[in-house]
Amino acid sequence: MRNLFLALLGSLLLVLASCEKEKRAPIKIRLSSSSAKSSHLTAIDKDSLQLKSTSFIKSFEKLMNQISDPKLTTEKRRGFIKNSFTKSSSQIFQDADVIIEDDIDPGFTNGSEDEKNVKVERYLNDLDLFYDKMEEASITFTNIQPSEVIENEYVFLAIYFESEFKSQNITIDKPYQKSQRVATVKAEKVNGNWEPIIVSVGFYKPEVHTMFDEGKLQKEVVATQP
Template identity: 35%
Template sequence: MRYLYLTLFLGMAWLPAFAQTELSEEDKREIKAEAKRVVETHLSDLLNTVASNGMGEQGRKLIMANSFIPSENQIFDISSIIEDDTSPEFTINKKGADVKVQRYLENLNLFYTKSEQNSITISEVNVTDVRQGQEYPYVLVHYKVVFSNLHRNKPNLKYVPVLRTAELRAEKVDKQWKVLITGIRYFKAPVAEAPVAKVAEKPAKPAPKPSKTAITQKPKEEKKQTEPAVAVTPAPAKPEQPAVTTPKSEPVAAAPEKKPEVVRAAEKSPEIVPQKMTPAIQELELKVAKYKKQATLFRVAAGAAVVGAAATFVITNGAYGDYKSQIEKTNADFETWYAADGHGANFGDVNDHKAKPKSIIEFGSPGIYFVGAGVIAGGVLWFMGSGSNKKARDFRNQLEQKRKQLSITPQLSGSQRYAGLHIRYQF
């Protein structure tokens, strides 16, 4: 049962996994294929859905939020930064402000004119080789994007096709690679390194030619140097010195036969020898370490589950606040229209026609359920960690008692365990 709860936590806490240090060729192919699919299909569908007038504002807001919060439709990392291209001026200058993904989608929703047909085209998708980052492997995806409709506030300017670069990180979840966009910017061609001008080396100064006299004198000098070596006469033999003789060691007498000597046991206090680790103590130490480790893991997992649930609630609550603000703004505009020129004379009470916001549970479903699941999982894991910690404490108390028993029990040496006479061989 405890492994079931641990699996539940790992599936919902969306904590980053350890960085992959070595990737197989199959992993690299899978990451590249998934990255291409995210940009070419999912990103294109998301942008065209936001720019479509065939969906209500509430549905659009929900799809936008699900694209960067943990859900089945998530394609952006929650902290993604995008270089804005929602204005024609940005596409002309190939430069825009860096905004968060939520702000980028809101700008696209507010300022880009909507149509029934797809008006945003992504093509010429090219994926680089997989690279290893500090925490996750990642790839760069270069692509071309074309906005066919116009900007609401700048209808006289047309969008220019631009090249973009998306960075995507890969994380293995349940034995499958999940790829998320961490940033998008305008494509910048790599700057070629300028060739380094080689400094001409100053020619070495030629060595002076030896003069004729030096040439003629050199053999003589060599001859002078070699003459002592050739004409070496043997040194006169030294007079022989009398050999120094070391005194011979006297022959060692043969060892006498071993005679048993009868001695009585020494009358002294018992000799204390170092304590030996008993199997019982070893078993208790292993149990203490085991349950202490389990307690730490469960409590860390519980804390992570609660943090994940809190983060999900904060994101969902923020999106819900924006959604309610939009509803209130729509109702205010409706009241203004209703009161002007007697438009509401034939419609009855104005409150009957106002839009009513959904509850936060209905709005945030299914992501809101992760909040409750995270809190429940965190409580269960914390309770399991407390149980493991109690077991570790109990076994630690037993271990201390065992050690105290050993410390007050005298351990006699082997020569003193026997009473009476001892036979000792003396050499």
């Protein structure tokens, strides 16, 4: 369990280091006392959190496809973006300071020497501006797998998923590659229930994300709604 916590912490520190390298605003993760380990999770709580967190990744996929839907107005797309990180029924990100490792630029992939971390609003706006829109859904997240839920000072888990962009970048003449991604999810107790929220998203790095068994990642898990 301690190793899992250290791996998650290492993942967040990696984002911090990258932000410093590129002189970007560092990730800010606000952790309220309601998520502290004093509120013990039962096995049922942990199973529920894993399922809810998995469904959040599908909500993230849906959001990406809404933003890349040419039938929607600019105002509608901007509304989806804002609601994803502000208090609303559609919120999936903790706040506007959530950091996402860029994959809208097809030059950034797993194992790239260079990387770019941006705040969630910038990331989603870049998707809106630079990803060629298609009427049918062109972004898919598959093989979604949650880590164990960890209880240390706070409650966390990581969600592995594979992302595929089937359209193209309108400014960079380079095809997208299927990528391996990891979302870090924080859990807080709200009205007696443990609720997840995404605090960062980046590329999967085996040396950092040691909470996942690489062999098991080859087996696809179908995400279902809770």
